[in-house]
Amino acid sequence: MFDTMTFTKVLGAVCGSLLIFMLGKWAADELYAVGGGHGYGEEHAAGYLIEVEDSGEEEVVEEGPAFSELLASADIGSGAKVFKKCSACHSLEKGENKTGPYLYGVVGRAVDAAEGFGYSEALAAVGDAWTVDALNAFLENPRKAAPGTSMSFSGLKKETDRADLIAYLDSLDD
Structure with a gap:
């Protein structure tokens, strides 16, 4: 049933199919390349350039409240909810390290002060202590x-979430 000739035919069919796909890809690249693939320069690129006059005025970006104001009005209960994102890798109990160091008393603590946790060299760039500003930038x-x-955490984009989380962490150690 499965002799050498059948195996040769199947192998030839697979190789032939791959060759057809490769030639198809090459032909499509030549046909649909920017400028048609025939040596045309930027002036023959696909698409249109729409020129818009510059008014010369810069857009005014509205800034929200300062981070210190957000921290003063932070919601500790909301910070506890935000901490759930952190709880996969961090603990709130002193001395209980997980993938990351414990966060009990982290606000104001030296950067590499969690006992029993091996810190990376990169954290030396953060500073000497976990100040509110350092935590805000890091988070x-x-x-x-x-x-x-x-x-590996990508960070908290909302300033209010960061302020709530920092206020929550600061409230834990009195």
């Missing part, structure tokens, strides 16, 4: 605040 985008950090 917004950990990889930007400490390039090379092993923390």
Whole structure:
């Protein structure tokens, strides 16, 4: 049933199909490449350029309240809800490290002070202590605040969430 000739035919069919697909891709690239694929430059690129006059005025970006104002009016209950995102890797009990260090007393604590946790060298760039400003910057985008950090969290984009979380963490250790 499955002899050498059948195997040769199947292998030839598979190789032939791959060859047809490769030639099809090459033909499509030549047909649909920007400029038709025939050496046309930028002036023959597909699409239209719509020129718009510049009014010369800069757009005024409205800034919200300062972070210190948000922190003063932060909701600790909302911060507890935001912490659920952190609880997969962090604990609130002193000395109980998970994937990340425990966060009990983190506000004002030295950056690498959690006992028993091996910190990466990247956290030295954050500063000496976890001040409110350092926590705010780190929570917004950990990889930007400490390039090379092993923390895989993408960050909290909303300032109110960060303020609520920092207020919650600060409330835990009196």
